[in-house]
Amino acid sequence: MKKIGLYLFTNDLRINDNALLYQASQIVDELVCVVVEPVLSHYSSQFAQEQQNGAHRTAFISQSISDLKANLSDLEQSLVVLRQDQDKSDNVKDSLNEIISALNVTHLFANVHCGYDEQQLVQSTLTDCANLTAIQTHNSTLFELDDFPFTLDKLPRSFTKFRKLIEHLAVDTKGLTITNLPPAPDLTKTSHCHSKASLFMTGDLASEQSFKGGETSGLVHLDHYFSHDYASRYKQTRNVLDGIENSTKFSPWLALGCVSPKTICRHLTRFESHHGSNGSTYWIYFELLWREYFYWKSLSLTSSLFTGSPINPVKTENSNPSANLNFAKWKSGNTSYPIVDACMRQLNATGYMSNRGRQLAASCLIYELGVDWRHGAAYFESQLVDYDVASNWGNWAYIAGALNQPVHNNQTKNQSQPKSHHFDLAKQTEMYDPDHVFINQWSGGNAVSTSLTNQDAL
Numbered sequence: 001m002k003k004i005g006l007y008l009f010t011n012d013l014r015i016n017d018n019a020l021l022y023q024a025s026q027i028v029d030e031l032v033c034v035v036v037e038p039v040l041s042h043y044s045s046q047f048a049q050e051q052q053n054g055a056h057r058t059a060f061i062s063q064s065i066s067d068l069k070a071n072l073s074d075l076e077q078s079l080v081v082l083r084q085d086q087d088k089s090d091n092v093k094d095s096l097n098e099i100i101s102a103l104n105v106t107h108l109f110a111n112v113h114c115g116y117d118e119q120q121l122v123q124s125t126l127t128d129c130a131n132l133t134a135i136q137t138h139n140s141t142l143f144e145l146d147d148f149p150f151t152l153d154k155l156p157r158s159f160t161k162f163r164k165l166i167e168h169l170a171v172d173t174k175g176l177t178i179t180n181l182p183p184a185p186d187l188t189k190t191s192h193c194h195s196k197a198s199l200f201m202t203g204d205l206a207s208e209q210s211f212k213g214g215e216t217s218g219l220v221h222l223d224h225y226f227s228h229d230y231a232s233r234y235k236q237t238r239n240v241l242d243g244i245e246n247s248t249k250f251s252p253w254l255a256l257g258c259v260s261p262k263t264i265c266r267h268l269t270r271f272e273s274h275h276g277s278n279g280s281t282y283w284i285y286f287e288l289l290w291r292e293y294f295y296w297k298s299l300s301l302t303s304s305l306f307t308g309s310p311i312n313p314v315k316t317e318n319s320n321p322s323a324n325l326n327f328a329k330w331k332s333g334n335t336s337y338p339i340v341d342a343c344m345r346q347l348n349a350t351g352y353m354s355n356r357g358r359q360l361a362a363s364c365l366i367y368e369l370g371v372d373w374r375h376g377a378a379y380f381e382s383q384l385v386d387y388d389v390a391s392n393w394g395n396w397a398y399i400a401g402a403l404n405q406p407v408h409n410n411q412t413k414n415q416s417q418p419k420s421h422h423f424d425l426a427k428q429t430e431m432y433d434p435d436h437v438f439i440n441q442w443s444g445g446n447a448v449s450t451s452l453t454n455q456d457a458l
Contacts, residue, residue, distance in 0.1 A: 003028040004185055005107040006100060009035040010118055011388075012111045012139045012257035013068045014215040015075070015178050020139045022178055024109045027135075031182040032103060033072055034080045035065055036092050040382050041117055043306065047378035049327070054383040056351025060213040064256045067214025075181045093124050100129050102190035108132045111139035111257070114298040115389040116306065140257050142171050142265065142292050155300045157404050159293045167289060173266035210244070210350055211252045211385050218253030222264065225249070226271045235280040239356045241343070241438045247354065248284060251386035254291070261288050294394035297403065305393055306374070326369035330361070331379055333442070339429045340364040342442035349442075351385040356432060362399040363423040373400035 005028035012018060013035070024031055038061055040053050053061070069079040080099070085091040099105065108129075110122050126134055138144055145152060147169055156162040211217075225231065230245050240246035253259040265288065272281050298305055329335050333344035343357035353361070358380070365376045377396035381387050397403040399421045433439055 001106075002030065002104075003107060004103055004105050005031045005109055005182070006096075006103075006105045007031060007033050008096075008108065008110040008122070009033065009068065009079075010111050010113045010257070011255065012260075013064050014218075014258050014260065015068075015071045016215070016219075017176050017260040017263045018139065018178065019176060020109055020111060020135070020137045021181075022176055023135065023137075024107070025178065025181050028107055028182055030185040031077070032080060032099065032105070032184055032187065033077055034082060034096070034099065035068065036121070037061065037065065037081055037083045039084045044378040044381050047372075047375045048382045049331075049375070050379065050382045052382070054348075054351060056385050057383060057387060060211060060252060060351065060385040061256070063213030063217075064215075064258050065213075067216050067258070071215060072181075075178070076183065077181050078184050078187065080187070093121060093128070096121075096125050097128050099190050100125070100132065103185045103187075105129075106131075106133060108134045110134070110136050112136050112299070113140075113389075114295050116303045119302075140260065141295055142261050142288060143169060145296075152296065152300050155296055159290060162293045162296075163286075163289050166292075167285075171262060171265045173262055173269055175263070175266055210352060211249070213252070213256065213258065213385075215253075215258045218250075218259040219263075221249065221253065222259060222267055226267045229275070231268065231271050231281050231284060232275060232278060233280055235283040238283070239354070239432060241354050241357055241432055242346070242441070248287075251388070251391075252352075255386045255388040255391075261291065264288065291388070291391055294388075294390040297394055298390035305397060323369070323371045327365070327371045327375050330365050330369055330371070330376070335364065335369065337364050337368065337425050338436070338439045338443075339425055339433060342433075342439045345442040347380075347383055351383060353384070356428075358395065359399060360423055360425060360428055362396055363421065364425060366400050367422045368425070373397065373402065 005024050007021060007024050012020070015021065038053075040048065040050065045051060052058075065079070065081060069081075072079050082092050082095050100108075108122075108125065113119060113122075122134075122136070126132060143166065147166075149165055150156070156165060225248060228245070230237075230248075234248065237243075237246040250259065250264055254261060254264070265285070268281060268284055326335070330340070330344060331348075333341040333348065335341055340361050343353050343361050346357070347353040347361075362373065362376055365371045366373050373396050377393050380392055380396070381389075384392065394403060401421055429436075429439075
């Protein structure tokens with residue numbers, strides 16, 4: 001019997017260093033490659049008070065899918081692009097089921113995504129297609145769960161405990177190059193099997209993008225970063241509010257899996273072997289461990305990361321009478337906090353914000369403006385080119401003191417949040433923008449986008 005596989009791309013939009021895709025190539029006779037275009041979920045749309053993803057995020061997704069399609073074409077493969085309908089939650093599931101039935105698919109290959117909706121799509125497909133052989137791996141992490149000295153239900157509650165238990169583990173950095181794939185089956189057998197070169201990206205917006213999506217551009221950026229001395233001084237520059245060279249800027253490509261964290265570790269190890277290791281090179285790995293922690297934390301919490309607990313139920317309408325107005329002002333960068341306004345205007349104009357800026361913007365929305373943190377997390381989801389479900393929602397929950405909230409059975413609804421995550425905005429401004437260079441750059445109608453050309457960014 002012919003083995004026909006369906007590879008469901010999610011946040012692993014790459015060919016190389018893709019162990020699951022390689023595994024598929026060794027098992028099946030024919031392979032259909034499918035990607036579901038990420039759209040803003042109905043849940044997040046309600047909280048963000050936005051109908052769809054922002055233009056910059058949409059463009060980056062489009063570029064990444066187009067690049068994947070081109071790279072698959074080089075291997076004489078094709079890509080089926082399915083679009084989710086926000087008003088018809090089952091349309092993608094129905095499309096997958098139709099493809100599986102029409103093409104007699106026997107094997108399903110899918111990354112273990114930490115997003116709840118993505119998990120539900122795979123599980124519902126397996127329920128509807130009971131005869132499928134499912135092969136899933138953690139294809140966007142440094143480690144497999146079996147590498148850890150604990151089970152998922154015993155995941156350490158704090159990052160520090162997690163890091164101390166796993167940072168000594170060896171990362172598999174051998175690298176994996178895929179040079180051929182099984183052919184695609186006859187895609188004309190199903191009406192859903194059509195591919196798109198581009199989704200919504202306009203030419204004008206594409207030319208203005210600071211970050212160009214896709215594995216090809218991600219690897220170019222990675223090579224560029226480690227060909228300079230940026231990594232040796234990363235710890236000293238990582239909190240600067242702007243500048244392409246001040247932080248690694250790996251996150252956009254990591255978020256969609258255009259580049260894997262193992263690939264980054266391989267480049268980092270090679271850099272250290274040639275130039276030596278120091279606190280800055282360690283800190284790049286340290287930040288990858290933060291990403292790893294949020295991934296496994298999100299996987300362990302499932303939907304409770306987004307929906308909260310019965311003792312602190314989530315409402316899509318803010319209970320604070322002025323919260324809706326405050327949220328609108330925050331989104332547009334028109335609060336009374338100049339450093340936050342500058343960060344929000346930068347986000348809206350470029351689709352990007354520094355890590356320090358995100359912490360300040362989150363702290364302001366939660367503590368100064370009294371808005372439910374999930375509204376901010378959802379808005380970031382709609383706008384960030386490097387949106388990652390675990391890192392975004394995990395960081396927001398962390399700032400709000402809600403990351404471990406579902407298991408705090410003795411917590412009262414009005415219990416104050418940890419002060420350590422409430423930033424003093426005046427002090428932070430003095431530390432990171434004492435001369436108001438960043439604030440002035442993004443002030444009022446004089447704000448000028450400093451998004452770099454792709455050549456400059458890479």
